Amino acid sequence: xxxxxxxxxxxxxxxxxxxxxxxxxxxxxxxxEDRKVVAARAQDCIGCHMCELxxxxxxxxxxxxxxxxxxxxx
Numbered sequence: 001x002x003x004x005x006x007x008x009x010x011x012x013x014x015x016x017x018x019x020x021x022x023x024x025x026x027x028x029x030x031x032x033e034d035r036k037v038v039a040a041r042a043q044d045c046i047g048c049h050m051c052e053l054x055x056x057x058x059x060x061x062x063x064x065x066x067x068x069x070x071x072x073x074x
Contacts, residue, residue, distance in 0.1 A: 004065040005047045007039035013059035020051035020060055029060075 007028075016035045028045045032038040037060065039045070051060050 003047060005042065005045040006063045006065055007042060007045070007051075008061040008063065009037055009039065010059045010061075011036045013057045015057055015059075017056065019054045019056065023050045023054045025050065 011034075014036045016031065016037075018031055018037070020037055021029045021031060025048060026041070026044045026046055028039055028041045029037050029051055030040045032040075045062065047062060047064060049062050052062050
């Protein structure tokens, strides 16, 4: 079974630098209409945490979903 991941984005901390977008190897993140980051393709996330590690303002966190959470999202 493929693991699923949730992204917690703290929009008040995000300064729209898009470093997380550029470092994501699976193109999960993009800049939304409000110029803040959104997890547009969360189902493609591999849990590498590159976005979290590269964010200079700690505005994003990645969490592995529990089995129950992943089933509820479908």
